[in-house]
Structures are given as C-alpha cells and as structure tokens.
Amino acid sequence: MTRYILLRVLLALSVALGATFLIFLVVFALPGDPIQALTGGQHVMSASVEAALRERYHLDDSLPLQYLKYMGGLLQGDLGEDFTGRPVSAIIAESWPTTAKLGLTAFALEIVVGIPLGLWAGLRKGRPVDYAVLGGTILAFAVPIFVIGYTAQILFGINLGWFPVAGTEEGWPTSYILPAVVLGILGLATTARLMRTSLVETLSADFIRTAIAKGMPRRRVIVNHAMRNSLIPVVTYLAIDLGGLLGGAVIIEGIFNIPGLGFQIFEGIKQQNGPVVVGISTLLVLIFLAANLVVDVIYGVLDPRIRYE
C-alpha cells in the first residue's frame, strides 16, 4: 500500500511539473506586451522605468529561466506579484473564500439532491420516476451551462425576484443559491445517473439475491448491502468533481458577476495579466491533481486489485 501511494504521489508530482510548465508556456505566448499594456500602449513610460519593470518581472530572461525562477518562488510560497504590483497570493486569498462558498454550496446540493434522486430512480427502475429522472438528467446534460445560467437569472432574478440577479452583496446564502444551483446542476445530474446505474447493477448481483433468499428484511438488503456497494463509483466521481468545483467556475462566476478565482483568471487573461493567470492556474491544477490523488488512494483502499496493477 505504501508503495502504491508513493507511486501515485510521484506520478502526480511529475504531472504537476509538466502542467505548470505548459501553463507557463501558453501564458508566455499570450499576445501583446504586458509592460506596454500598463500604460495602454501610449509609450509614455521612460526607457529606464520600462527596463526596471522588465527586470523586476524577469521578462528579459529566457522562458526556461523564467520558469525556474517562478518555480523557485513557488516552492517558497511566493506566487509573485501582478503587473500592477499586487501580490498574486493576496488576490487568491481575497477571491478564494468566494469560490469555496460557491463550490461547497453546489457540492452539498449534488450530494443532498443527486444521491437520493439516483437511489429513488434505481429502486423504481422502469417506472415513471425512473424515466423522469433519466429525462431530467439528459436535459441537464444537453442545455449548455450558460443558457441555464441566464435563464435562471431572468426567471428567478428578474421576473420572480426571488434571488439577486448577480453579485455577492447579500452574502451567503442569498447571493449564492442561484449560481450554486446552476453550477451544481451538471454534477447533480451525473451523480444521480451514476447512483442509479450503480444501484441497478448491484441489485442484480448474486450477494443481493442471497441476502433476499436468507430472508433478510428488504430495508436492510437495500441499505446495508446494495447502497453501500453501489456508492463506490459515486464517491469517486464526487471527489473528482469537488476538485473541479473548488477550482472556480469561469462561466458561472462571469455570468453572475461573482469575484471568485474563475472571475479573476478571466479578467487576468483579458488584461494580459500573466502572473495572475499563471498563479491561479497553477493553484487550480494543483487542487485538481490533489483531488485525483485522493481518489486514487481511496480506490486503492477500496479495491486492493488496483494496487497491484
């Protein structure tokens, strides 16, 4: 087991290295000159100021050297500062709670609504409830998230006036419910479907038949035998999804004007603010990889066969 975990950690580290380098490469290739962009391309900056700024952000170094310097800073917990002089870590510290609130609300929704829906459909396979849940999930897959987003805004924000249309002024939960529902709807549908399929599969397993044949009460068969076994793929999915949700949602945060990580990164791209984009992307990739690592380890614990692959 130790060997398995060690292997997974090494793997995740190598992917993290490669991924951060790729991010660096792409952001490096962003068009335009960030220093010129500071003054709106007006050429009002004196040559010495410009040179000093380039020096400060290592812009004269080659790409690999820039990357090495950046990683060196990262290892010491320094994410650098953006082109207006604000430390990237401050930007992250400021927007992270917002994203976490939004993501966790959506996540709670996926669990509280998604799992029971899937169980309900799975236990009533082939009945109207099952078809309703299946149809609903297909609809959730099919309607693009931004369409769901502005439809919800118009319907519940403007026409019905139940929730604020955008922004976070009213704080949690009022301002977060609508975007969280929209953000969580895809994961909710996936959770429900996975739960249903997995339960249906488990219910047709031999050990369930044995349990029923032994005369075990139906409730115990379902709760202790079927549900426990069918939760494995659902838990796996949820763990991966949590990584994605905590990574911020560019589209949702944009539509609902929520100043979280996704919002900051999108602004950073638009304003050619390389350090912000690199900093937040790196953080997101690390969160994402950490979530995957946790899933891998859980999997190894749950299913010993995987360890010896």
Place this chain on the structure above:
Amino acid sequence: MSDPTVTMASERTPEPGPTAGAGPGRPSRRSVSPARQMLLDLVTRPRFAVPGTLVLLLAVIAVFPGPIAGFFGNGDPLACDLNRSGLPAGEGHPFGFDIQGCDLYAQVIYGARPSITIAVIVTVTSTLVAMALGLVAGYYGGVIDTILGRGIDLFYGFPFMLAAIVILTALGSHGIWAVSGTMAAFCWPTMTRVMRASVLATRKLDYVKAARALGASDLRIMVRHILPNAFAPVLVLASLTVGGIIAGEASLTYLGVGLRAPSISWGVQLNTAQSYFNSNPNLLIYPSLFLCVTVLSFVLVGDAVRDILDPKSR
C-alpha cells in the same frame, strides 16, 4: 471496461415491431449480417429515430442554409438595416430583427453551420487520433504506452474550460480551425484511454494469437483483427461527445474567446444578446432554443448508439 460487443449486440432479440407477428421463426431477420442488423435495430427504435431525424435536418440546414433561411422570403442574414434594429416579428420575418437590424430567423439558421462544422471536425479528428494512438499503445505496450499514458495524464491535469480560454486567447485567432483545434486537443485523451483499454482486451483473444501464429505482420494484426473488434467503445464515446462539443463551442464563443462577430453563430448571437435581454428577450430565446435542441438531439442519438453498441451499460 466493456469489451467489443459486436456479437452481443447482434444477438439481442429485436424489439417486437408494430405488426407484432413475431413468432419464433423469422428467417429473414436471422440471415441479416450482424452489422446490418445493428443498424436496423438502431433506426427502428423511436428513441433514435426522433433525435436522428432532427440531426439529419440540422445537417441539411448546415449544408444548405440558403434555401431554408429563405423560406420566409428574407434569407440573407447580412441584409441588415439599422432602422429595423430590434423590431419584433412581422411579415416575412418570423423571429423579428436583431440589434443590427438583420433578420433573426436567417441569422439563426445560418448559425447552425459553424456549430456543426466544429463538432464534426473535433469528433472526427480526435476519434481518428485516439484510434491510431490507442491501437499502437495498447498493442505494443512498453515505453510507447508509458509515454502516451503520461502525456494523457498531463492533459487530464487541466480543467477544460480554463485551458481552452487561455489557449484561444494566446492563439489570438478566432476562426473555426483555432476553436476546433483547441477543443480537439482536450477530446482525444479520454478517447485514447478508452481505445487503449479496448485494444488491451482484444489483444489477448485467441484469433489474434492465431493470426500471429500464421505469421501475420503487426500492422495486419492491428488493422484487420484488432481494430474492427476494438473500436466500438470509442465510437460510443465519440457519439456521446458531439453534443458536448457543440455546447462547449457555444460557451467559449459566448465568453468572447471563440468565434467572433463577422462569423454568424449561435454563440456570437447569444454573446451580443446578453446586453439586451431585458428589452429584446427574443434575441436570447431563439438562438438558445436552436442550440439546446441541437445539443439534445446529438446527446440522444449518442445515447441510442451506446444502447446498441454497448448493451451492458444500460
């Protein structure tokens, strides 16, 4: 995962037709080749037929937008008149006009083409790449497999939307090819994994060993023996992906990093419409409606294809 299910699928009992004369002996059905039987199964089930017809219709719209856009007599999406900006529906203009004073119906009809073109390019290229790479990695294993596996892990490390936004901004180009290329870059890894797993399962089968014993070359074994029996899961995944690609393209365009204004596309229309949705909800409703119906049709077709090719997954 699932092994190739060509034989399994063909052994499925055909659903009783409306004539219901389904006695045990129906020799004409038995003699049909497995592939054709599968196609027959597919086409005759309503869960495929309805969205399938819609997809076909959308394909026709994408290839010949002119005549369909001109159905109400005003088929030119670029015949715009600012005097008519945002006017409601009227004679010959069933959806009204957009902010630039162009006929909204013609705009929406012409909008089908880029969405479907991108979906086709992305699906076809990533499926082909996945088949080739998955075949090679699964068949040879070893170093090639390891390198490819780590490369795929690398792509898995990125949240898709974020990466696509950064890449498209960096490319600075907003044409169909840039958008397709970016999306394909994130589609092939999943497909390649599935293909590789499927090849691994097929590689150990007896007829492959037999072919090798008879002296068949690696290439021949891969192309003639493994490929036909291993590609079904990738095909299923590909058919399920199409809808997602259309939605993804619209989302990227909506955010302003995908296609841009001179192109006519649903994403562009929706991007423009979001500033006016209070005064002109039509601008939002019609493109959204077409977009959702398109994605839904492709998703349902994908679902039906999966049911046929991979009956176990239901």
